[in-house]
Amino acid sequence: MKIKNHYLLFLALIAFLSCKTEKEEESRLLGEKPNIIIIMADDLGNGDVGYHGSDIKTPNIDRLSREGIVLNRFYVAPVCSPTRAGLMTGRYPDRFGLRETVIPPWRDFGVDTTEVFLPEILARAGYKNRAALGKWHLGHSRKYYHPLKRGFTHFYGHYNGAIDYFTHKREGELDWHNDFETSYDKGYATDLITEEAVKSIRDYSGESPFFLYIAYNAPHGPLQAKKEDLLKYGFEADKPLFSKKKGYGETGRGNTRRQTYSAMVTSMDQGIGKIMKTLKKLGIEKNTLVLFLSDNGPAPHEGGTTAGLRGHKFQEWDGGVRVPAVMKWPDGLEGGRTVDQVMGYIDVLPTLKEIAGIKTQPEKTLDGVNMLPVLKGKKQKRERDFYLGYGAIVNTKWKLVKKNSRNTRMRVNENMLFNMQEDPGETTNIKEKHSEIFEKLKQTVDNYDAIESKQEVLPYEDGKKGFKAPREWNIEDYPE
Secondary structure: OHHHEEEEHHHHHHHHHHHHHHHHHHHHHHOOOEEEEEEEEEEOOOOOOHHHHOOOOOOOHHHHHOOEEEEEEEOOOOHHHHHHHHHHHOHHHHHHHHOOOOOOOOOOOOOOOOOHHHHHHHOOOOOOEEEEEOOOOOOOOHHHOOOOHOOOOOEEEEOOOOOOOOOOOOOOOOOOOEOEEEEEOOOOOHHHHHHHHHHHHEEEEEEEEEEEEEEEEOOOOOOOHHHHHHHHHOOOOOOOOOOOOOOOOEEEEEEOOHHHHHHHHHHHHHHHHHHHHHHOOOOOOOEEEEEEEEOOOOOOOOOOOOOOOOOOOOOOHEEEEEOOEEEEOOOOOOEEEEEEEEEEHHHHHHHHHOOOOOOOOOOOOOOOOOOHHHHOOOOOOOOOOOOOOOOOOEOEEEEEEEOOOOOOOOOOOEEEEEEOOOOOOOOOOOEEEEEEEEHHHHHHHHHHHHHOOOOOOOOOOOOOOOOOHHHHHHHHHOOO
């Protein structure tokens, strides 16, 4: 009898160990490819994070900077939609007619549907769940521009930019959606995006590697914050609110723009903290790659700062295109470092493609570069010229800005060359001292400026007069 009992115990132990081994093997296979989370802020200035010396409270972003890799020279486009398009495609947005402006509510335009988006590529590598949460801004007038038609398996958020944070309306109509359906969820937009991100992580964890693109609308205008966050910056209800202008309601305004902007950034930072806490609680933090960045520099006169960089949103000066960016992936990248490599939004797709182990060649030539060797420390720096748009280009040492740039907000009256290592504020034009370098860079930027697209988004104001938004921005009513 004892022998029989021992034998049964032995069989039970074998079964237990076998089950454990199978689970460990499953875990190992899942762990070969990291979960990927891209967190994008909207109009966040380079000087508005604590790790750059800001007085705005961003403890969770600061922790990312300490534990991850600070991407110290990360470049984007100077406005929203072009950056998002380049991030999704790995290609300069000039190639599909999206450079000068964003896609406004009244525009029948979206990113060319022959362009292959990042989630479509990750699907080939086994990323079953791929969610876009928050601001889309890449086309809303046709169903084929919708995130669910561009490789994402779930969408929660808004199609347009500049929605009201409390009512979720744009042009008087509710712009809040869950997949194709209208969502009537109540709450502050930043909080709702965070809640959906946390829910998605819990739902997707352990099933397969997942991809989340979390695009906060904060701190983009209209400047609206929750009272609890405004109080962190000295808000006094009995004092006047900052002056109202078109597009701003009473709800959420603080005493000053800077106060309100700061509260909005802190609210987003708290959301990022909840996301990171969820990863840790589920035991998947180490094998989750998190990239945090802003889509462009701060909007003028909205409360943001650039940490001494010249210019702002809408301009190719570094204040408009050089943004705070951090990458953290404990299992794959050594943290606690700063990388000064010139890189940016178009490099995200080729780098993630490499990390996901996708060896097939892209359908279209990428402008972006795989930066994994630099991030891993196997290569110190990769020399490259990064096109900033409309007559501006930058590399490790130099930056060129052409006279008569198509960007009228730049007001460039002469050709300019700057030594970015000695003069990051772009204060001293040294073109005459380095004419050969200038001419070489000018030839490169001329080639990029000459890119033509079969379609091009019209100027922002065209079509605005008389426009009436569709009811609840229902894309189901739009043509294919």
